Amino acid sequence: MPSFLNPMLLWGLLAVAIPIVIHLINLLRHRRVQWAAMEFLLVSQKKNRTWVVLRELALLLLRMAAVAAIVLMLAQPLMKGGLARFLGSTTTHHVVLLDDSFSMSDRWADTDAFAVAKQAIASLGEQAAVQGISQSFTLLRLSQAAPHGRAPRPDLLAEVVTAAFPNRLNDLLRPLEPTALAVGPEPAFSALDQLLGSPEGEQRIVYLVSDFRSREWAEPDELKQTLARLSGEGTRVELIDCVDQTRPNLAIASLKPLSGTRAAGVALFHEVAVTNYGTEPVHDVSVLLEEDGSPRPAVLIDGIAAGKTETRKFAVRFPTAGEHDVVASLDSDAVPVDNYRHRVLDLPLTVRVLIVDGDPSGTDARFLTWALAPGGPVQTGITTQVEPPRFLDTESLDDFEVIYLTNIDRLDETAIAALESFVEAGGGLAFFCGDLTDPTFVNAQLYREGKGFFPLPVLGVSELFVDRLQRAADLQVTDHPMFSVFAGERNSFLSAVTIGRYLSTEATWAPPEDSSVRVIANLRNGAPLVVEHRFGEGRVIAILTTAAPQWNNWGRNPSFVVALLEMQSYLSNANRRSEERLVGEPLELMLDPATYRPRVGFTAPSQASAAPETVEATVTDDGLKVVYHDTMVPGIYTAELETKDGQTELKRYAFNVVSEEGNLTALDGQQLASRLDGVDYVFHRAREFEFTVSDSAGFQLSDALLYLLLAMLIGEQLLAYSLSYHRKTREHAT
Numbered sequence: 001m002p003s004f005l006n007p008m009l010l011w012g013l014l015a016v017a018i019p020i021v022i023h024l025i026n027l028l029r030h031r032r033v034q035w036a037a038m039e040f041l042l043v044s045q046k047k048n049r050t051w052v053v054l055r056e057l058a059l060l061l062l063r064m065a066a067v068a069a070i071v072l073m074l075a076q077p078l079m080k081g082g083l084a085r086f087l088g089s090t091t092t093h094h095v096v097l098l099d100d101s102f103s104m105s106d107r108w109a110d111t112d113a114f115a116v117a118k119q120a121i122a123s124l125g126e127q128a129a130v131q132g133i134s135q136s137f138t139l140l141r142l143s144q145a146a147p148h149g150r151a152p153r154p155d156l157l158a159e160v161v162t163a164a165f166p167n168r169l170n171d172l173l174r175p176l177e178p179t180a181l182a183v184g185p186e187p188a189f190s191a192l193d194q195l196l197g198s199p200e201g202e203q204r205i206v207y208l209v210s211d212f213r214s215r216e217w218a219e220p221d222e223l224k225q226t227l228a229r230l231s232g233e234g235t236r237v238e239l240i241d242c243v244d245q246t247r248p249n250l251a252i253a254s255l256k257p258l259s260g261t262r263a264a265g266v267a268l269f270h271e272v273a274v275t276n277y278g279t280e281p282v283h284d285v286s287v288l289l290e291e292d293g294s295p296r297p298a299v300l301i302d303g304i305a306a307g308k309t310e311t312r313k314f315a316v317r318f319p320t321a322g323e324h325d326v327v328a329s330l331d332s333d334a335v336p337v338d339n340y341r342h343r344v345l346d347l348p349l350t351v352r353v354l355i356v357d358g359d360p361s362g363t364d365a366r367f368l369t370w371a372l373a374p375g376g377p378v379q380t381g382i383t384t385q386v387e388p389p390r391f392l393d394t395e396s397l398d399d400f401e402v403i404y405l406t407n408i409d410r411l412d413e414t415a416i417a418a419l420e421s422f423v424e425a426g427g428g429l430a431f432f433c434g435d436l437t438d439p440t441f442v443n444a445q446l447y448r449e450g451k452g453f454f455p456l457p458v459l460g461v462s463e464l465f466v467d468r469l470q471r472a473a474d475l476q477v478t479d480h481p482m483f484s485v486f487a488g489e490r491n492s493f494l495s496a497v498t499i500g501r502y503l504s505t506e507a508t509w510a511p512p513e514d515s516s517v518r519v520i521a522n523l524r525n526g527a528p529l530v531v532e533h534r535f536g537e538g539r540v541i542a543i544l545t546t547a548a549p550q551w552n553n554w555g556r557n558p559s560f561v562v563a564l565l566e567m568q569s570y571l572s573n574a575n576r577r578s579e580e581r582l583v584g585e586p587l588e589l590m591l592d593p594a595t596y597r598p599r600v601g602f603t604a605p606s607q608a609s610a611a612p613e614t615v616e617a618t619v620t621d622d623g624l625k626v627v628y629h630d631t632m633v634p635g636i637y638t639a640e641l642e643t644k645d646g647q648t649e650l651k652r653y654a655f656n657v658v659s660e661e662g663n664l665t666a667l668d669g670q671q672l673a674s675r676l677d678g679v680d681y682v683f684h685r686a687r688e689f690e691f692t693v694s695d696s697a698g699f700q701l702s703d704a705l706l707y708l709l710l711a712m713l714i715g716e717q718l719l720a721y722s723l724s725y726h727r728k729t730r731e732h733a734t
Contacts, residue, residue: 012071019063055719062716069709091134091202093158096121097188098176099210099242100141102337103661105178106211106243116242117209118173120686124207125169128161135161138196139172142210143179145188148586148629152191180337180583180634182661184216189226198233205236209686211243214665217675224679231680242686243666248278250285251338251662253309255328256580257345259481259569263381264321264347272328272341273311276304277663290327291316299328321349323652325636338662342636342654350383351572354400357407358389358436364406364547368432371561372568380565389415397422401572406547407434410441416452423453424536428571431540432547433503453540455517455533462504464523472524474499475554480520480532482541482567486559493559499523501551503544539571581655583634589641589651591617591624597642602628605635612640631655 392415446454477483521530601612
């Protein structure tokens, strides 16, 4: 039996009686008139009455059938079962895109958004199984649409729906849980073409089962284009919403070390940031902290306004060298996965610094050493090594984080090339001037019209004369990290610094607009004194006066030590690439084939007690490359490296979630419609939506009814013409 897309219109079948009513009305209009001439006609009518009545009845039935055909066409009948397949029914393909990002772990009462989503999909499978038509089913989680940039991995791909399909679907859905990823629907929609191809030959329905957070749908231009294209291809789009309201949520947005010397036994400040994604302020937020698994005093945040982020600083000190863990956490709330943040610190015993002094007396080097590594009870974590300029020609610079050049007259091309490679790779370089500094050499070999690592052209030594009428300090600093510790107050130490001589530049010189050169400290006459320049991945800072108190008294001022340590930290940070890794990103390691064997064992946070998963390395031009893809869980991953001599080295890496996914601001149907204006789709709440597969399945009879209606109308006209009276035209002889 057929079903109908618009069954209420079947009441229109009552209109089939209209031709009968019209016929009866016409009969009532007839009057009996006695007429002698009619007697002959009545005799003739009796002989042909049966044939005439049959044709009139056929005409009446044709008219009634035409009315019925029009009503049935409007009701849109669907034929199912064997007859539908015989008539050429297309397969209905249900394509379910399941959002398994961590915002779908949003909890309320005794359930969560992901459980609601699984229940809705299971209901769809049950409804599909009871239909007597050809159907198939595809299930693709958003996390598997483009995992690590690889091919999509659907859980079901065009699987035929049978009576046993609901049990299989439930078994598949039962163990699924939200991931720790922040994935949107774009990759999943894009993957449909790769997985399914053109929808020709099937009726395709795409269901996006998601929580429709505002962050993902703020600017859905690409999604609108994709949905419009699907609709244009005849694909129906159903958007199934699994949450009923927006719930408050706190997330740890970041946990990072601040600038400072990273070495064993040296205090290093960290910063933790907490974001309030709710609509109301929160108070007395306690951030729990752990160091190498041991708890330490928590950080208390008095209050966080709605939609705002608050940061707090705390210091950690690890007495031993090696890798150490720092973990911050919050109390559980609507979404638990974003309440944790991990960080791994790899601390050396000391940080090695190279000081190259062009003056054989080593005066500048001694002052730098006293400031950076004074010895005694004061631990800075820095070890200095003083060498002459020829050291740069023959020795490797890879073991140093920062290099200081003081009072250099000239360098060989080999030394200049080594310094440029060092800075380009991320090293830090500081340059102090002196009596031996040759402006011609600096301009020609180190500045090279802006192509070298020196940040500006210089003219020669100038004097800053004492101005007894002006009380401004000789040293005017900016908010650069080197001087930020002095900001916000009148510092008596800085104001006591006097500069007598300096290496000057053109009075009209200014940093080029398209360069990274920046003046971070001036003299009171406006001349630059400290200039920064990014070169490759590293940083260069040029101080246009001496390190020793020869052209100034800065070396004897307490601010010199503070500024130098801050500069050391700033330049040293340039040599560190970002340690922030996000779940889902592959963990790539490059190994030296002369030192390591071509395999690495990886242990995920959730499998700490299990045997490591071994990954074989591939040989590249840069060495051995190892890629580990299964980083779906936040936490600390361990890599076991095996050396050629049989030793095992352990390295750990912290992976964290994208905290913005914890923004649970949800869109309702109207808000979503405003963002998808012009797109043909249907929006449903998951708990209210009843999946009616029959609405889209079966063989459409509308076209067949149209052709049948045309045939009936033509037949009706021919039959009506044959039953009516037509006078024959007489022919007159000419």
